[in-house]
Amino acid sequence: MWIVLADSELELVPKEIVRTPAILKSAQMRRKDASGVLLDSSNHFASMKGLKEWQRRGRPDIVHFCLLLALDSQLNREGGLKVVVHTRNDEVIEFASETRLPRIYGRFTGLMEDLFKKGKIVSPEGRTLMRLKRKTLSKLLEETGVEPIVFDESGEKLGITELAKLLTSNDACVVIGGFPSGGFKSKCLEGCKKVSVAHEPLCAWSVLAKAVVAREAALEGA
Ligand SMILES: C[S@@+](CC[C@H](N)C(=O)[O-])C[C@H]1O[C@@H](n2cnc3c(N)ncnc32)[C@H](O)[C@@H]1O
Structure with missing residues (x-):
């Protein structure tokens, strides 16, 4: 099963705020160039108000939680997942199934910064674990x-058993929003089948857990 985390709020600090005090301070503390630092609303809040859609941006923690849940499942x-992160700036990150991410958030952000710089992360054995490419969500979905x-x-309400029936292949x-509030930005999803797995909005990782469990149930023939 594919899991696509779409319109994820994962990006380097945008150039329009790179010289602002909160960004420069956090980069200095980490001894990094400010333009190579991930935007993180918990550290950069004071600098973000000038950004378009600032309330939803700078959330690498959502991507971290979701990836830990998916890749460690x-x-x-057992080789049953293809995990892809699509970002607000139309980058796509593919993960080899053997990728095991740092549990510690600070190490995860460092790894992502390295990925944005080099375009890929290679294991000590020479295997490419992560690759970043420019790609729209529409193109990515077409390729699946x-x-x-x-x-x-807003989609059709389904319980786990009904969801498992939908995930037999x-x-x-499965497309899940990698953002904290609001709706999908990518217009290509407008005509697609939508399902809801709860009577209220949940965090992306809770929804992702349901998708994984439903697919595992489908494999067991439940
Ligand atoms: C935190 S939610 C996005 C924000 C949400 N629209 C809100 O305004 O609170 C992140 C993603 O989780 C998924 N999601 C959240 N609640 C859901 C539900 N009840 N059923 C299905 N998916 C859900 C959607 O893919 C959504 O884009």
Whole structure:
């Protein structure tokens, strides 16, 4: 099963705020060039108000939680997941299934900064674990070759058993928003099938956990 974390709020500090005090201070504390630092609303809040859509931006923590949950799942360990992060700036990050991410947030952000700089992360054995490319969500979904199932609170309400029935194919493609509030930015999702897995909006990682469990149930023939 594909899991696509779409419109994720993962980006380097935008150039329009790179010389502002909160950004320069946090870069200095980490002995990094400010332009190579990930935007993080918990550290950069004071500098972000001039940015368009500033309330939802700078949330690498959402991507971190979701990736830990997906990549450490039994489903992924058994080769049943293809995990992809799509960002607000139309970059796509692909992960090899054997990728094990740092549990500590500060190490995760350092790794992502390295990825933005080099375009890929290679293991000591020479295997590419992560690769970053410029790509729109529309192009990514076209490449999967299947109709995406978009997780959205406005969609058809489904329980885990019904969801498992929808996820019977190994090629099923689940799309989850990698942002904290509001809706998807990518217009290509507008006509797609939408499902809701709760009677209220949940965090992206809670919804992702339901997708993984439903796919595991589908594999067990539940
Ligand atoms: C934190 S939510 C996005 C913000 C949410 N629209 C809000 O305004 O509170 C992140 C993502 O989780 C998924 N999601 C959240 N609640 C959901 C639900 N009840 N059913 C299906 N997906 C849900 C959607 O993919 C959503 O884009």
